[in-house]
Every structure is written in C-alpha cells, then in structure tokens.
Amino acid sequence: MHTRPGMTGLAGAPEVVIERLPHYLRTLTQLNNSGVEIISSQHLGAELQVTSAQIRKDLSYFGRFGKQGRGYNVRHLLDRIRHILGLQTTRNIGVVGAGRLGRAIIGYPGFAPEGFKVTCVFDSNPRLIGQMAGGLMIHDMSNMKEILSREKVQIVILAVPPDNAQDVIDQVVRSSIKVILNYAPIAAHVPSDVHVRNVDPVLALQSMAYHLSIDS
C-alpha cells in the first residue's frame, strides 16, 4: 500500500522527496515557458504550496544548485532535476490490457512529450489479439517476456480487470520488469525491488467523500 520508509542515513533521499521532484519539475517547466530565469525557493514554494525550507532541503539531498543571495537558475535546475530522475532517456512502456481503459492509455497524448513511449500492448482476450490499438498490434500474453525484452521495455502499465490482476502482475514481475503503473483496483503484491504506483480515481473520491459528510 505504501512506498517504503525513507532510508535516511547516508544512502539516497527519502521516497517522499523523490515523489516531489516531478512536481518541482512541472512547475519549473511552466516558469521557464513563461520566461522566468531565476527563482527563489520562496517564490517556487508559493507556486507549489510548499515551504521554501522543504524545497531547499529536498534539493540538498542531491547537491547545491542555487546561488546564495540570488536563487535558482530555472533552466539549470530543470536540467538537474531531469538528470536526478533519469529523464534524459526515453523510456519504453508496455501496456497490459487492451480494453477500454488500456486503449485510452495507449492513446493518451501526455506521455510522449515527457519521454515515455508506449511500444507494445498485450491482452489475454483471443478476440483482441492480433487487432490494432493506437497503431500497435495487440500481443498474446504468452510471450510477454520475450517481447518486452526485445522492445527494451522497462515500464509496464497495467490496465486489466481486478480478478486476474495479481496473476498478470506476477507474470510482469517474472518478465524482470521493475516499474509498474497499476490502474487495476487491487493491492498489488510484488517483491521489494519492484516499484508500483497506483492510479485509482475511485479511492480518491472515496477519501474525499469523508469531507463531504463531516465538513459543511
């Protein structure tokens, strides 16, 4: 359910910090597009609704990117964060599940500009196998491992019904995939070296429903 707790010692940054970096990246990109060249942690924090101290502390896990008395060069900081996150390279994605949701994901135009490219699609339904989805042929799941490795896929997006989702996850894990974006409404069980993030709008709505019943 969780990401593992942050290993503070001398190792890497806590996972919460890693999760904030993409937010910083996004806002810095907007600032850069608006022609802003220098920004202080104070102002960046105001945009992100985060304290300036948190931004400075977060960045300090990775180096010293600012100039005292001045602030951060937006372009430079953008580059550094992109490198920290390993976003220089384009990453290939395999989508498992070519139903309604899977096809929406394959057709989603937001991935490519960020360097994520869906390069193969799988489904277990014989009626779908061999058909096209978003310009890609839908593969049988039986030779998933070979295809993922041939296509140099490092990330799998899971968009299958909940019933067999864990089985599919097991197969994805057996295919040596270490990063999974899970749209299936289950608590995925994976080994500790596999990273999963979940996308589930229903859970988000349910937790906010709480505030509809108590506030007011």
Added chain:
Amino acid sequence: MHTRPGMTGLAGAPEVVIERLPHYLRTLTQLNNSGVEIISSQHLGAELQVTSAQIRKDLSYFGRFGKQGRGYNVRHLLDRIRHILGLQTTRNIGVVGAGRLGRAIIGYPGFAPEGFKVTCVFDSNPRLIGQMAGGLMIHDMSNMKEILSREKVQIVILAVPPDNAQDVIDQVVRSSIKVILNYAPIAAHVPSDVHVRNVDPVLALQSMAYHLSIDS
C-alpha cells in the same frame, strides 16, 4: 501539493488515515465476496501490506469494531467504514472538460458501482457545447453554478488542458464546490476548505524513473 497535516488532538483522524480507509474498504469487499466472515488485523494487514498495528490504530480513531480474541466481522467492518467515509449516499459528479480525457472519464464504468454518478458535463469549446457525451448534453461553462446546484453536484472532476485549468478551478470554487478530482497537470490553488486530489500518471512515471536509473 499536499494534504494538510493531521490535526491530532481530539478532533478528527489524520488525513493519512482517511486516505487508507478506502484501501481497507476495497480489500474487505474482496474478502467478503470470497466468503470470508471474520478477519484479524494480522491477516487483513498481510493482504494490504500494512502492519496490523496500523490497521487497529487507524480504526481506533472511529470506534471499536473488533472482538478481542476473534478479530473483525468483515461485513460489519465494511458497513462501518462505508459510514465513516459517508458512502451510504450516492454522490453526483460534474465533469468539466469534454475532450478525449473527459469523455473517457464520463464513460468510465468504475464510478457507478461505488455510488458516484456523473450527472452533468461542461466545456468551454463552442463546437462541443450542445453535443452529447455519454448520454449527457455538454453545457456551456457560463451557467455552471446554477446547473451544479440544480443537479445537486458536490464533486467536480476536472479534465481540462493545463493552460486555463486554474481559471476553471477558480470558477468551480466560486460555484461552492468543495471536492475536486483534478486530472489537469497543475498545482491547483484552492481555499483551505476545498479538497483536491490529483491524478497524474506522468508524475507517477517520472518518480519511478528515478529507480530505473539508480537501482541495479
């Protein structure tokens, strides 16, 4: 960027706890469907990959739902959590943005079974206004407030391009909406009595990309 920190004193449960309840709900539902009648925090924790102490502590904010020496009655606990979250009632949803993503959301079959019903749709594009999407007529945004109140909508899902997303959020807030599920890739600014959760698969992928570059 965050949910506000948990007000510990005597007030409600911390927000992190509220966010976990839907996970508990989901797993309990699966257990119930599998015919499980009683479960211990130990076993439930194993399913959810959470410690048993966390489950007990979380539930203790709301009452005492278990039987010592035995565990929790699955059906009963389900009911209690549904009530805590305010999920007895069906909640109406307004979707703002009838583009590709908005229409995918409108057609998403996962909301209705959980008591969330999309009852109106808005867009600012004159070419879309008056057209149908998922059985609903697409409304102009100018009379959003009236329509939302007439339709008794308490939740808005935002699926608009980033450029004008904050303006749309402002208009949604002015319409007295207190709960927003935001699919737009921006850091939404809202008053403190408005609750926002974000869905952004790109951020999730970017943070996991970090692990692709450092691990192994």
Added chain:
DNA sequence: GTATGTGAAGCACTTCACAGCT
C-alpha cells in the same frame, strides 16, 4: 490461547534559524 485497543516509545519527515556566500 488469541486478538483487540491504546498509551508510550520510536522514527521519519518538516520546519526552524542562522552561518555563510553573493
């Protein structure tokens, strides 16, 4: 014997506050 509920302890993240640089 088994499992809950909960104060107390532990731990990790956030914020403070200031030395140091520009």
Added chain:
DNA sequence: AGCTGTGAAGTGCTTCACATAC
C-alpha cells in the same frame, strides 16, 4: 540586503508492547 544550505529542533505518523476481553 537577500537567499541558500544545513544542523538542530519540532511534529506527527508508525510501531511497540501489554492490559483487557473473549
């Protein structure tokens, strides 16, 4: 004068461990 980078302090969430109940 202004802002970063960071040890230290503060805060809140998680885990422990045991009294209590079945």
